[in-house]
Amino acid sequence: MMNDAFDLRLxxxxxxxxxxxxxxxxxxxxxALMLQAFLPVYISKFAVLDxxxxxxxxxxxxxxxxxxxxxxxxxxxxxxxxxxGPTVPFGLYGxxxxxxxxxxSSIGARLDTEHPAARGAxxxxxxxxxxxxxxxxxxxxxxxPEPWFTPRLAIAAAVNAVVAVLLFAVLDRxxxx
Amino acid sequence: MAGIPSRHKSLVLLAGVIILQxxxxxxxxxxxxxxxxxxxWTVGAVSPFERAGARGIGNIRGTWSHYFALQNTSRxxxxxxxxxxxxxxxxxQLQSKAAEADRLATLLNFRxxxxxxxMLGARVIGTSADTASQTIYLDRGERDGIxxxxxxxxxxxxxxxxIESYRDTAQVLLLTDKDSGVGAMLADSRIQSPVGGTGEPLxxxxxxxxxxxxxxxxxxxxxxxDRIFPRDLPVGVVAEIKTGRPxxxxxxxxxxxxxxxxxxxxxxxxxPLEKKEPAAPAAETSGKSVGGTAAVNP
Numbered sequence: 001m002m003n004d005a006f007d008l009r010l011x012x013x014x015x016x017x018x019x020x021x022x023x024x025x026x027x028x029x030x031x032a033l034m035l036q037a038f039l040p041v042y043i044s045k046f047a048v049l050d051x052x053x054x055x056x057x058x059x060x061x062x063x064x065x066x067x068x069x070x071x072x073x074x075x076x077x078x079x080x081x082x083x084x085g086p087t088v089p090f091g092l093y094g095x096x097x098x099x100x101x102x103x104x105s106s107i108g109a110r111l112d113t114e115h116p117a118a119r120g121a122x123x124x125x126x127x128x129x130x131x132x133x134x135x136x137x138x139x140x141x142x143x144x145p146e147p148w149f150t151p152r153l154a155i156a157a158a159v160n161a162v163v164a165v166l167l168f169a170v171l172d173r174x175x176x177x
Numbered sequence: 178m179a180g181i182p183s184r185h186k187s188l189v190l191l192a193g194v195i196i197l198q199x200x201x202x203x204x205x206x207x208x209x210x211x212x213x214x215x216x217x218w219t220v221g222a223v224s225p226f227e228r229a230g231a232r233g234i235g236n237i238r239g240t241w242s243h244y245f246a247l248q249n250t251s252r253x254x255x256x257x258x259x260x261x262x263x264x265x266x267x268x269x270q271l272q273s274k275a276a277e278a279d280r281l282a283t284l285l286n287f288r289x290x291x292x293x294x295x296m297l298g299a300r301v302i303g304t305s306a307d308t309a310s311q312t313i314y315l316d317r318g319e320r321d322g323i324x325x326x327x328x329x330x331x332x333x334x335x336x337x338x339x340i341e342s343y344r345d346t347a348q349v350l351l352l353t354d355k356d357s358g359v360g361a362m363l364a365d366s367r368i369q370s371p372v373g374g375t376g377e378p379l380x381x382x383x384x385x386x387x388x389x390x391x392x393x394x395x396x397x398x399x400x401x402x403d404r405i406f407p408r409d410l411p412v413g414v415v416a417e418i419k420t421g422r423p424x425x426x427x428x429x430x431x432x433x434x435x436x437x438x439x440x441x442x443x444x445x446x447x448x449p450l451e452k453k454e455p456a457a458p459a460a461e462t463s464g465k466s467v468g469g470t471a472a473v474n475p
Contacts, residue, residue, distance in 0.1 A: 037303040037314070038227050042234065044436045047308060066187035074194050082219035083303075085310025085348070086340060087355050087376075089205040091198035093307060098198065102191045134309070141202050144355075 018062040024174040028055050029076055037083050048156045050127065052076045054164050056097050057126050058171050060104025061113045069108075073101020089142070096133040100126050116165045123164035127157040220314070224346040227303040228316055235300075262332035269334075269411050269432075272364075272396075294407065295445040297321055299347070301438045311354035311374065313337075313438060318345045326405060328444040334411035334432025335359055335399060336441050347443070351435050352380060352412075360402035361412045363391060369400050372412055372429055378436070379416055382427035389425075391418055397429050406444070 032051035040047040056076050060069035077097030081090045104126060113119060131153055138144040242251040299321075303314035317323055319342045329336040329349050337357055341348040350357050357374035361382065368391075370384040385391055395415045401408035411432035419426040 033306060034223055034226050034230075036306045037223060038230050040304045041231075041301050041313070041439070047304070050307075052306065067190050070187065070191050070194060074198070078198075079219060080306045083223065083306035085305045085312035085350060085354055085356075087310040088305070088307055089202055091202040091205070092309070094198045094201075095195055098191065098194050102187065106187075137202070138309075141199065 017064045019176045020174050021176060025059055028171060033079055033083065048159050049163055050160060052080045053097060053100065053130055054160060054167055056101045057104045057123055058168050060101045061108035064105055064109040066102050066105045069105025070098050070102035073097035092134060092137055095137055096130045099133055100130050119168050120161040120165045124157045124161040127160045220343055220346055224314060227314065231300060231302040231316065266332040270409060297443045297445050299441055299443055301441060311351040313349050313351060315347045315349060318343045318347045320344055322445050323347045323443055324447055326447060328405045330410060330442050331433045333434065335406055336433050336435065336438065338405055352431055353378060353435055359406060359412060360400040361397050362400040364396035364398045372397060380413060380429040380431060382429050383424065385425045385427050387420060387422055387425055391415060391425060391427055393418060
């Protein structure tokens with residue numbers, strides 16, 4: 001057991017904290033929000049994607065700093081709330097994205113998340129958790145009877161995971177070498 | 178934060194940030210406010226890009242359809258489509274009014290019947306950035322005369338109503354949103370009941386008593402009771418009926434294709450639209466009207 005623990009710490013020490021080109025996070029975030037609000041007008045199926053969430057997950061996993069991750073998640077979530085309709089009060093997606101940003105950066109600090117399979121699996125897990133937090137908030141704070149699980153959620157989680165693998169590979173190019 | 182071990186600092190920050198947002202939510206619920214200022218800023222920052230994107234896509238489409246893909250046929254097709262939209266509107270009105278001869282003359286054409294209702298065409302430039310709400314953004318706003326609570330339609334039917342109007346942009350709550358509602362009635366039997374959104378593609382007609390007969394495929398039109406939409410605009414078609422007590426559960430498929438809206442018409446009036454009572458005997462309709470404006474959001 002001692003050796004296992006020692007090995008784990010050794011592995012943690014090798015996990016690299018990635019830095020990005022200046023403005024990369026801001027530009028990616030704005031682009032994700034705009035595409036999320038704009039593309040479903042022309043491609044209605046695009047609404048199944050949650051690009052702001054994928055950006056939150058990516059920078060959380062890469063930056064590996066829980067404080068930065070949760071603050072970025074909060075900002076992205078609140079911006080998403082502000083672009084939404086009256087059924088989405090400020091803070092609904094803010095809370096969900098804050099938690100996901102924190103978890104992503106905490107996990108990113110402990111595991112190597114560079115492999116596409118790991119990224120896909122983690123995104124799927126985070127997507128389901130994100131929906132879980134939104135549903136919990138709606139049920140507890142807004143007293144709205146939201147279902148915990150729908151077939152659409154499973155499909156959306158899978159689609160977002162696949163898109164995340166491709167999107168993360170593109171975002172990797174924004175890292176400082 | 179000085180006395181907190183460094184490994185727990187982020188956890189404390191997480192708790193603090195979440196508590197702040199929960200308080201923010203609580204304040205909104207209590208005051209029923211949507212934090213208009215932040216919305217104004219965000220929408221103001223994003224809408225120029227959406228507008229530019231919409232214009233860019235419009236130009237690319239226009240270039241393609243007018244120069245690359247059969248120049249004359251494309252133009253002719255566009256003109257025919259426009260005419261077809263106008264004809265659809267006329268046909269819908271005529272079908273709805275055919276049973277009531279006394280009002281036939283006023284409904285030969287929607288524009289003629291509502292001559293005093295100014296209308297404005299607008300392009301859809303964005304949607305809500307989440308799946309929980311059903312809203313769209315238009316490329317016209319306060320400068321074009323659009324105000325809150327104005328009705329929005331297409332030639333196919335009702336789309337929703339304006340919930341926020343900014344300088345050059347307006348946000349429209351679609352009929353399918355959970356908070357949405359419209360005064361409606363069954364076209365054949367004239368039974369009135371508000372129709373509301375469910376957050377899903379089908380709408381819900383909430384207050385049809387179990388004793389009343391409703392048929393799948395029956396048309397649902399506006400009743401005019403909400404004073405936002407004129408009477409007899411298509412709302413949808415009855416798609417499902419489930420028995421229930423005291424009311425049937427009637428699901429309605431929207432007449433307008435709300436999943437794919439590119440251009441809409443805004444009814445530029447906040448004057449309550451005149452409600453013309455049908456000439457049919459009062460006994461025929463009395464007792465069947467349930468709800469009316471009661472469940473329709475003002």
